[in-house]
Amino acid sequence: MRMNRILGTLALASLFLAPLARGQEPEPAADPKKPDDKHKTEETWFAVTGGDVYTGDGSFLRGATVLAHNGKIERIGFELDFPADTKKLDATGYRVYPGLVAISSSGLLGNSSSEFEDTIDPFSQRMILGLASGITSTGVGNSAVKLERFRIAGAVLRDRIYSTFSWSSRNPSGKQGLRDKFRATADYMREYRDWEEKVKKDKELKEPPKKGVDNAVLSVLRGDTIAKFNAGDRDDLLGIARLAQDYGFRPVIDGCQEGWTVADELGRAGAMAIVTARDRRPKDEHQVIEGGTNIQNASLLYRAGVPIAIAVQQTGVDLSGLVGRDIMGLTIEAGFAVRGGLPEAAAIASITIVPARLLGVSHRVGSIEVGKDCDLIITDGDLLHYNTFVQWAIVDGRIAYDKQKELFFAQIRPRPEPTVAVGERKLDKGESKPEAGKDEADKSGEEKPKEEKPKEEKPKEGREVGALATAPRLIAAPNRNGYRVGGKPVARLTE
Amino acid sequence: MILQTLLLSLASALPSADPQPAALPNLFAIRVGRAETITNGTLQHAVILVEGGKIVTIGEDLPVERGIPVIDRPDWVVMPGLVNAYSRLSLEGDAGEEFSPENKASDELFADSEELKDVVKYGVTTLGLYPAGNGVCGQAVAIRPLGKTNADLVLADSCYLKIVLRASSSSKRALRDGFKKADDYVEKEKKAREKWDKEQEKKKSKPTTKKEESKSEDEKKDDSKDEKKSAGPDVYVPPEADPKAQAFLDLRSGKLRALVSVQSAAEYLHFLDALGEEKISWDLRLPLQRESDLYYVLEKKAYGLEADGIGDKKARCVLEPTLTVEPGTMHVRNLPMEFARAGAKLVLIPRSESNPDHEHWLANVGEVVAAGLDRATALRAMTLEAAELLGVDKRLGSLEKEKDANLLFFSGDPLEPTSKLEAVMLEGRIVFGEVKP
Numbered sequence: 052m053r054m055n056r057i058l059g060t061l062a063l064a065s066l067f068l069a070p071l072a073r074g075q076e077p078e079p080a081a082d083p084k085k086p087d088d089k090h091k092t093e094e095t096w097f098a099v100t101g102g103d104v105y106t107g108d109g110s111f112l113r114g115a116t117v118l119a120h121n122g123k124i125e126r127i128g129f130e131l132d133f134p135a136d137t138k139k140l141d142a143t144g145y146r147v148y149p150g151l152v153a154i155s156s157s158g159l160l161g162n163s164s165s166e167f168e169d170t171i172d173p174f175s176q177r178m179i180l181g182l183a184s185g186i187t188s189t190g191v192g193n194s195a196v197k198l199e200r201f202r203i204a205g206a207v208l209r210d211r212i213y214s215t216f217s218w219s220s221r222n223p224s225g226k227q228g229l230r231d232k233f234r235a236t237a238d239y240m241r242e243y244r245d246w247e248e249k250v251k252k253d254k255e256l257k258e259p260p261k262k263g264v265d266n267a268v269l270s271v272l273r274g275d276t277i278a279k280f281n282a283g284d285r286d287d288l289l290g291i292a293r294l295a296q297d298y299g300f301r302p303v304i305d306g307c308q309e310g311w312t313v314a315d316e317l318g319r320a321g322a323m324a325i326v327t328a329r330d331r332r333p334k335d336e337h338q339v340i341e342g343g344t345n346i347q348n349a350s351l352l353y354r355a356g357v358p359i360a361i362a363v364q365q366t367g368v369d370l371s372g373l374v375g376r377d378i379m380g381l382t383i384e385a386g387f388a389v390r391g392g393l394p395e396a397a398a399i400a401s402i403t404i405v406p407a408r409l410l411g412v413s414h415r416v417g418s419i420e421v422g423k424d425c426d427l428i429i430t431d432g433d434l435l436h437y438n439t440f441v442q443w444a445i446v447d448g449r450i451a452y453d454k455q456k457e458l459f460f461a462q463i464r465p466r467p468e469p470t471v472a473v474g475e476r477k478l479d480k481g482e483s484k485p486e487a488g489k490d491e492a493d494k495s496g497e498e499k500p501k502e503e504k505p506k507e508e509k510p511k512e513g514r515e516v517g518a519l520a521t522a523p524r525l526i527a528a529p530n531r532n533g534y535r536v537g538g539k540p541v542a543r544l545t546e
Numbered sequence: 547m548i549l550q551t552l553l554l555s556l557a558s559a560l561p562s563a564d565p566q567p568a569a570l571p572n573l574f575a576i577r578v579g580r581a582e583t584i585t586n587g588t589l590q591h592a593v594i595l596v597e598g599g600k601i602v603t604i605g606e607d608l609p610v611e612r613g614i615p616v617i618d619r620p621d622w623v624v625m626p627g628l629v630n631a632y633s634r635l636s637l638e639g640d641a642g643e644e645f646s647p648e649n650k651a652s653d654e655l656f657a658d659s660e661e662l663k664d665v666v667k668y669g670v671t672t673l674g675l676y677p678a679g680n681g682v683c684g685q686a687v688a689i690r691p692l693g694k695t696n697a698d699l700v701l702a703d704s705c706y707l708k709i710v711l712r713a714s715s716s717s718k719r720a721l722r723d724g725f726k727k728a729d730d731y732v733e734k735e736k737k738a739r740e741k742w743d744k745e746q747e748k749k750k751s752k753p754t755t756k757k758e759e760s761k762s763e764d765e766k767k768d769d770s771k772d773e774k775k776s777a778g779p780d781v782y783v784p785p786e787a788d789p790k791a792q793a794f795l796d797l798r799s800g801k802l803r804a805l806v807s808v809q810s811a812a813e814y815l816h817f818l819d820a821l822g823e824e825k826i827s828w829d830l831r832l833p834l835q836r837e838s839d840l841y842y843v844l845e846k847k848a849y850g851l852e853a854d855g856i857g858d859k860k861a862r863c864v865l866e867p868t869l870t871v872e873p874g875t876m877h878v879r880n881l882p883m884e885f886a887r888a889g890a891k892l893v894l895i896p897r898s899e900s901n902p903d904h905e906h907w908l909a910n911v912g913e914v915v916a917a918g919l920d921r922a923t924a925l926r927a928m929t930l931e932a933a934e935l936l937g938v939d940k941r942l943g944s945l946e947k948e949k950d951a952n953l954l955f956f957s958g959d960p961l962e963p964t965s966k967l968e969a970v971m972l973e974g975r976i977v978f979g980e981v982k983p
Contacts (some may be wrong), residue, residue, distance in 0.1 A: 161713065161812075169715040172812035174842045176874050201842065201849045203815045449850065458875060 095121055096134050097448040102142030102429060107149040107403050107418035109396060117147060119425035119448035127421060140450065142429045145442060148399070149418045150187025150426035154325050154360040154406040156378045158367040159189060160196060160206065167194055167210070171203045177368045182444040182452035183459055184379040185434070187426040188407070188416045195410040197426070198444075200451045208412045213279040213303065214267035218294070220286050233298050235263030236272055271300050277411065283308035283332065285342055292320035303409055305362075308332050311351040312341050318355035323409055325360045326352065328387035329376070349401070350392030359397065360406040361385045386435040399434060431466075442466060570976060573597045574983055575610045576617045576953070582625040582960065584930045584944035587922075592624065596951040599974030603947050615983035622968060625925065625960050626944050627671025627952030628907065629932035631688075632805075632831060632864050632895045636661045637675055645720050647793035649677040649684025652703050655696040662691040667978050668904040669967055671952040672701065672943075674936045676708045676805070681720040683708040685793070685802070688936040692977060705936045706805040706829065707793055711817045713810070718820035725824055728794035731787045742782045797826045805864065805935070807831040811842035818853045829862040829893075829935060834881060837873040841881065844888040857888025862935060864893045867911040867924075882927075883919040892927035893935050912961035921961065950974075955981065 097119040104112040104127065118126040118133055159181040161170040172178070178198050181189070188197045194210040218226055242259035250256050271278040280291050283306040292313070295302045304310070307324040310317055317324065326349050334343030345351070349359050363384050369377035376384075385398040393401070407417025415424050425448040432439040440460060444452035455461050574596055581592030583604065593608035594601055610616050636659035637651060654677070662673070673691060677684035686706050689699040711717050787795060796802035806828055808814045814830075821828075832840055842848075845855040856863065865882050872879060886892050894914075896907040903910075907928070915924045933943030942950045951974040958965035969979030 166715040169718050169816065170713045171816075172713060172810065173815070174811040174839045202852045203812070203819060204852065458872075458877075 095119075095448060096125075096137035097140070097425065097445070098131070098133055098137050099140045099142050099147055099427060099429065099445065102145050102147035104147045104419060105149075105399070105434075106420065107399065108420070114143070115147075117419060117425070117427065119445075122425055122447035122449070124419065124421050124423050124425045127419060140429070140443060140445075142443075145429045145431055146434070147419070148185070148428050148430060148434050149403045150416065150428050150444065150446065151185040151381060151402045152404075152406040152410070152412075152417050153181075153186045153189040153366075153378060153381055153402070154362050154409060156181065156186070156189040156191060156366045159186070159198060159378070160191070167191065167196060167207055168203070171196075171206055173200050173203055173206070179452060179457050180368045180379060180459060182446075183441055183454070183457065184381055185428045185430070185441045185444065186378065186381065187428070187444060187446050187451070188410075188412065190406070190410050195412045197416070197424075197446060198451065199446060208415055209410065211275075212277060212411055214271050214276040215279045215281075216267070218280050218282055218287055218291050220284060220290075226290060230294065232263070232265040232268045233272075233294065236265055236268040237298055239264045240269070240272060272298060274300075277301070277303050277409070279303045279305060281305045283310075284335075285309040285312050285338075285340070288313050288322075289316055292316045292322060295320045295322060306330075307352070308344050308348065309342050310357070311345045311348040314351045314355035314357065317352065317357050323358045323360070323405075324352050325362050325409070326388075327362050327364055328384050328391060329364065346387065346391035348391065349388035349398075353393055353397050353401075358405045358408065359388070359393070359401045360409050361388055361398070361401040382435050382439070383437060386437070389435060395435065431464075440464065570974065570981075570983070571615055572974075574615045574617065576624065577610070577620070578622045578624045578955070579620050580623045581945055582623070582925055583946070584626060584922075584926050585946055586944075591620075594624070594945065594951075594953070596974050599951055601945060601947050601949050601951050604945050617981050617983050619955065619968075619981075621957070623956045623959060623965070624945070625954050625956070626929045626942070626949075627954055627970065627972065628669045628928050629672040629674070629936070629943060630665070630670050630895055630904075630907075631674035631893055631932035631935045633673050633675055633899060634678060635659075635665065635673060635675065635899055637678070640678070644679070644681035644716065645723065645790070646677075646679060646684050647682045647707055647724060648789035649679070650687065650703065651675040651677045651684065652687040652696070652700060655687070655689070655699055657693050657696050657699050664901055665904045666691050666970055666972070667967075668901070668907065669954045669970055670904060671954075671970065671972050672933065672936070672938065674705055674932070676706075680710050680712075681717060682724055682793075683710060686805070686936070688938050690972065692972060701941070702936060702938050704796075704802055705938075706803045707797060708805050708807070708831075710807045711813055711820065713813050713816045718816060721817075721820045722822075724790070724794040724797075727788065727791040728798060731785075731791040731795060735784050738785050739782065798824070800827060803935075803937075804828040805831055807833065809833055809835070811839045814840070814843045814856065815851075815853060829864065830856065831864040832881075834866050834868050834870050836870060838870040838879075838881060839873050841872075841879060841884060844884055844890075855888065856885065857890050860889050860891065862891040862893060862931065864895060864935070866897045867894045867907070867914045868897060869914065869917060880914060880917045880919060882914050882924075883917065886920060886923050891931055892923055893932045894924065894927040895932075908960050909963045912963060915961055924961070955979065 098116055100116045101114050102117075104115045104117060106112070106127070112127065112129075115127060115129055116131050117124060118131055118137070159177050160175065161167070161172045178200060181198055182200070186198060188195060188208065190196075190212070193212055195208040195212060196206050197208055199206045216229055218229060220226075239259060239261060246256060246259050267276070270276040278295075278300055280287075280302055282288055282291060282304055288304065288307065288310055291302050291304060296319070301321040301323060303323045303325065304317070305325045307317075307326050308330055310324055310326065328346060328349055330344050330348075332344045334341070349361065353359050361381070361384050363376060363378055363381055365377040367377060368379060381402055385402050388401065389395055389398045404413060404417035407413040407415075416426050417423075419427065425445060427443075427445040428434075428441050429443040429445070430439050430441055440454055440463070441452065442454050443450055455466050576592075576594040576596065578592055578594075579590070581589040581594065581604065583589055589604070589606050591607045593605060593610060595603045595608070595610070595614070636656045637654045638656075655675070665673075670691060672688060674686050674688050676686040684707070685704045686708060687703050688701040688705050690701060691699075693699040709721060711721065793802060797804055804826055806817055808817050808830060809832070832838075834840075840856075843851065843855050844857045846853070846858050848855070863885050865885070867882060869878050870881050871877055882892055882894065894911055896903040897910060911924050911928060915921050930939055930943035933939040942952050945953075951971055953971040954960070954967060955969040955971070956965045957968055967979070969981045970977050971981075
């Protein structure tokens with residue numbers, strides 16, 4: 052976990068460095084045969100151009116390009132140069148978000164929740180529906196996995212994430228037992244550190260005894276796993292907060308229904324919460340103090356400094372049960388948290404970077420940053436709006452979902468023609484195939500690489516965005532709510 | 547000549563399904579309107595000369611020597627007997643344990659079974675029977691459906707090793723364990739060899755003869771264990787392999803093929819994953835349910851797969867003749883056709899083990915042909931390709947000289963539902979219907 056945090060910070064730092072490096076001449080294809088890449092079959096470049104990029108850390112880049120190399124984000128910015136064989140996706144008029152991270156789901160990749168790698172079904176209909184809902188990574192059981200289509204390798208991001216403990220007022224002896232385990236383990240760790248110092252001088256010294264030490268607790272206190280509790284009652288939440296403060300770990304609390312009543316305490320204890328905005332539970336009438344669920348729960352916890360991950364009520368894809376409360380309604384659930392007062396940016400974070408942190412995979416997924424996996428979703432409007440569709444989902448720099456190509460939502464507000472991915476458009480009847488190279492030259496204006504320059508490593512594609520700059524610029528104008536009526540981009544001319 | 551007499555005695559041992567077997571002479575000719583030869587296309591006005599249960603010659607409009615009895619049916623169509631390469635007819639053995647590669651279907655055989663006699667009426671003249679079970683089930687046997695004793699039935703044993711692979715850890719582990727057992731044996735054998743070499747070194751240092759070294763391979767085998775016990779090994783005798791390991795050693799050496807059952811596209815990928823770097827010959831059994839997503843793994847390029855698709859591998863696929871739909875939709879797909887077009891080799895089997903499905907086998911294949919499957923591929927898939935899967939293609943599966951005279955006589959095109967199966971000939975004997983010269 053610590054390592055992950057460090058990596059996360061590095062990735063964050065590189066994002067800030069990226070714009071600085073913009074002025075330099077980027078040479079992504081300058082050295083295609085690095086010694087490490089020898090057994091790699093091929094280099095893949097992928098670019099999403101012209102979209103409004105919401106990086107997921109608060110910044111917003113209008114009409115920017117995200118360039119990926121071998122599945123990792125290589126560069127984010129404007130007027131980027133990239134190799135000629137880059138696969139491009141024109142997202143002009145669309146929004147680009149990081150792929151969503153569902154804190155927990157079931158059945159998206161296979162039927163089993165254990166022995167993951169051997170049961171993955173990368174052709175499952177449920178996976179397509181997951182991607183259609185914008186989810187590109189998810190927690191399953193005690194693992195974090197990616198929604199990789201058409202392959203079974205590399206889907207598992209991380210396993211053994213949590214150590215799950217029970218803490219409930221209904222089981223007082225259990226609470227005491229857990230406390231004892233923490234005490235014994237903390238004592239052991241102290242003695243062990245002491246022994247480590249002393250053994251340098253006295254080699255005969257014996258290791259301290261492991262009596263009463265619980266391995267799950269040990270891994271939490273060492274920072275190898277994250278302590279997870281399922282709790283919702285105010286008393287339990289306070290107890291967990293106290294325990295966490297006593298032994299110096301950050302608990303993840305799943306449920307946390309009455310968290311809003313003790314938000315400050317949870318915030319001080321460094322707790323992290325998994326909440327469902329539309330959870331319903333009545334107040335305990337025996338208590339005078341406030342209780343029960345509150346739509347403001349997420350908002351109040353967030354304001355008290357508790358990182359929030361939004362979860363849905365039913366973690367599977369449910370096509371017949373509570374419509375809109377299964378995993379396909381993840382963004383809607385986050386929207387309900389916004390209704391309760393959670394800022395929009397925090398709501399988006401609660402289904403992207405925060406769950407990625409909770410799962411310990413924020414160095415790979417959860418935001419659009421240089422060095423992270425190129426997991427993006429391209430939507431036709433505001434992510435949290437009910438009218439918004441995911442048009443494309445990109446996983447590891449490959450198009451994993453295209454609304455027009457899958458059967459589920461293609462017929463609803465079909466995507467207008469011109470926005471079909473560049474280079475993938477089928478020729479109309481009677482249309483002749485453009486001569487090789489001519490098409491590219493047209494787009495790049497006069498910047499076609501001249502034949503006199505023989506020492507160019509790879510013919511560069513030219514400036515995709517630069518070419519647009521010479522022509523009147525098309526900018527999609529989302530309306531106030533950030534979506535377009537009828538699915539057709541409303542465009543206006545600017546100078 | 548000896549062979550012929552042997553075959554004759556064999557043929558005479560065959561009882562017939564029909565109460566009144568039509569007695570045919572040892573040598574006779576057949577003259578029919580059309581013959582589907584499988585290997586040599588369709589012959590018009592075909593003449594087939596049969597002697598001692600084997601096809602002696604086949605051709606168009608061949609003159610028949612005077613005195614040879616001729617079955618003359620200018621309106622009939624003849625094709626080779628059907629081969630159902632994947633069946634459990636007449637077997638009722640319980641499924642063994644998860645990992646039983648040494649199991650043999652031939653141990654469960656039941657000669658004189660009514661079920662076997664029944665399918666002869668529908669034109670099935672060869673069957674491949676496999677052992678039941680999950681995981682690594684065991685080895686299949688190729689049989690003729692009629693015979694008095696089990697030995698009469700068997701055409702070839704250890705035809706393929708049936709493996710059921712599901713997307714689960716235990717299933718994948720079973721396959722890997724098999725190869726590990728083979729590895730263990732190789733290791734053991736290497737050690738035994740080293741030990742033997744060392745002992746030889748010692749002996750050399752002492753004055754001993756080394757005449758034994760020049761023994762041939764066969765003699766080595768003949769030297770039994772007791773010699774090893776008594777005088778110490780003068781000849782290297784490799785340690786005996788556990789039968790479970792032996793099956794996997796045979797897979798590796800190519801002596802045995804694997805027939806791997808996978809139900810979905812994902813399971814195909816899991817199979818390749820479990821197989822890893824092992825180089826074995828394998829065929830696929832793809833049970834087609836109503837909804838099947840196997841089209842995802844036809845070709846590598848279609849969906850950007852990391853592994854080769856079934857078509858790219860030119861794998862042999864055992865399928866039911868049936869049309870499927872894309873999961874969750876009503877989009878009909880003709881997977882047998884798509885597999886054939888992608889480069890895979892087809893083996894078509896009846897839709898189930900029931901008599902009606904055997905009866906309608908050809909008609910069902912006809913439906914798939916009507917929906918686009920190549921006709922010649924379809925006919926081959928029920929005869930020669932299936933025989934190849936069973937490793938008996940040298941002796942049956944097509945109308946060629948020196949092959950068994952397993953013939954089906956139809957009143958019209960075999961795939962036409964209105965055609966009637968008039969007679970079935972098994973190794974030169976009429977076992978169903980009535981045919982007189």
